[in-house]
Amino acid sequence: MSRVLHENLSLKPYNTFGVDVKARLFAEARDDAGVREAIDLAAQRGLPLLVIGGGSNLLLTRDVEALVLRMASRGIRILADDGVTVLLEAEAGEPWHPLVLWSLEQGLGGLENLSLIPGTVGAAPMQNIGAYGVELKDVFAGLTALDRQTGELREFDLDECQFAYRDSLFKREAGRWLILRVRFKLSRSPLLHLDYGPVRQRLQDEGIGSPSPSDVSRAICAIRSEKLPDPALLGNAGSFFKNPLVDAELAQRLRGEYPDLVAYPQADGQVKLAAGWLIERAGWKGFRDGDAGVHRLQALVLVNYGAATGHQLHGLAQRIQADIVAKFGVALEMEPNLI
Numbered sequence: 001m002s003r004v005l006h007e008n009l010s011l012k013p014y015n016t017f018g019v020d021v022k023a024r025l026f027a028e029a030r031d032d033a034g035v036r037e038a039i040d041l042a043a044q045r046g047l048p049l050l051v052i053g054g055g056s057n058l059l060l061t062r063d064v065e066a067l068v069l070r071m072a073s074r075g076i077r078i079l080a081d082d083g084v085t086v087l088l089e090a091e092a093g094e095p096w097h098p099l100v101l102w103s104l105e106q107g108l109g110g111l112e113n114l115s116l117i118p119g120t121v122g123a124a125p126m127q128n129i130g131a132y133g134v135e136l137k138d139v140f141a142g143l144t145a146l147d148r149q150t151g152e153l154r155e156f157d158l159d160e161c162q163f164a165y166r167d168s169l170f171k172r173e174a175g176r177w178l179i180l181r182v183r184f185k186l187s188r189s190p191l192l193h194l195d196y197g198p199v200r201q202r203l204q205d206e207g208i209g210s211p212s213p214s215d216v217s218r219a220i221c222a223i224r225s226e227k228l229p230d231p232a233l234l235g236n237a238g239s240f241f242k243n244p245l246v247d248a249e250l251a252q253r254l255r256g257e258y259p260d261l262v263a264y265p266q267a268d269g270q271v272k273l274a275a276g277w278l279i280e281r282a283g284w285k286g287f288r289d290g291d292a293g294v295h296r297l298q299a300l301v302l303v304n305y306g307a308a309t310g311h312q313l314h315g316l317a318q319r320i321q322a323d324i325v326a327k328f329g330v331a332l333e334m335e336p337n338l339i
């Protein structure tokens with residue numbers, strides 16, 4: 001249980017953008033009972049409930065008139081192990097990257113490409129986190145969630161989660177499901193995913209011919225550290241926009257105009273464009289207005305140089321969106337949840 005309760009607490013330490021807004025009520029849940037208590041308390045006080053994990057996918061634009069519940073449940077356990085495939089379960093409040101490191105220390109492969117992603121285990125399925133050719137869905141075995149409408153626990157398998165690019169049932173039915181713990185299918189003889197050029201290149205440069213999952217993890221940590229700002233040093237929420245899907249016709253037209261357009265054809269005929277390329281090409285990379293800016297090394301990342309408000313960051317995002325529509329006819333969708 002153990003629930004810490006504060007009134008009008010600053011959420012600055014609880015969102016990686018470092019935006020300073022207050023929560024009307026703030027609580028932490030260390031287990032399922034703590035979660036239920038918080039739900040009851042929110043109902044008693046007539047407040048909505050806002051559940052957060054690591055706060056790495058949030059843009060808070062004003063004080064939050066809600067009970068903000070931070071998931072702080074901990075625990076990692078191996079549920080099954082046949083010598084090759086291992087079923088691992090982690091509580092929602094476990095920080096993501098330490099879980100990846102822990103699994104690698106146990107000799108388990110599967111999570112290495114998802115190294116250094118900020119956030120928590122419980123938040124990972126919400127947007128089906130992904131990087132360097134692997135998405136959560138590729139290692140996902142199941143999860144347990146609380147149905148906030150009925151108070152019942154429900155188990156979800158892979159299909160039921162309806163995972164898609166940075167999307168899931170839980171994101172679509174926002175506010176209904178509260179993820180309590182997640183299960184992963186890992187392997188003692190993993191298949192490595194090295195299709196993403198820079199990862200292979202990095203390993204080659206380091207003279208690593210037959211990499212282990214830990215080698216891949218180290219390479220990915222190095223690549224991420226070079227391009228993506230550390231939220232502890234510079235407020236940010238990772239990629240601020242999704243890479244947009246456009247129809248083949250528009251992609252072809254853009255390609256004609258911009259031969260260096262970065263585009264990835266999809267199985268369904270659509271084409272995914274690199275939003276970072278579009279934003280850089282439109283001249284926004286390194287742009288700064290007050291304390292809100294576009295990272296100078298990765299145009300897909302908006303940053304808070306210190307005192308930017310969520311409102312200012314959102315304003316900058318909207319200016320970029322309008323400009324990308326005007327210049328390329330492409331709509332960019334925000335990745336973080338706007339509160």
Ligand code: EPU
Binds near residue numbers: 130239241242277285
């Ligand atoms: N690019 C530019 N300019 C930029 C940024 C990117 O031209 O400022 C070009 C790159 O040169 C490259 C292409 O865009 O050709 C793709 O760039 P990159 O490989 O850096 O990946 P991304 O599309 O910018 C996505 C994810 C990241 C993930 C990386 C690696 C999304 C929204 N973002 O970024 O995820 O780490 O691929 O797999 O899909 C996140 O979601 O927070 C995140 C960091």
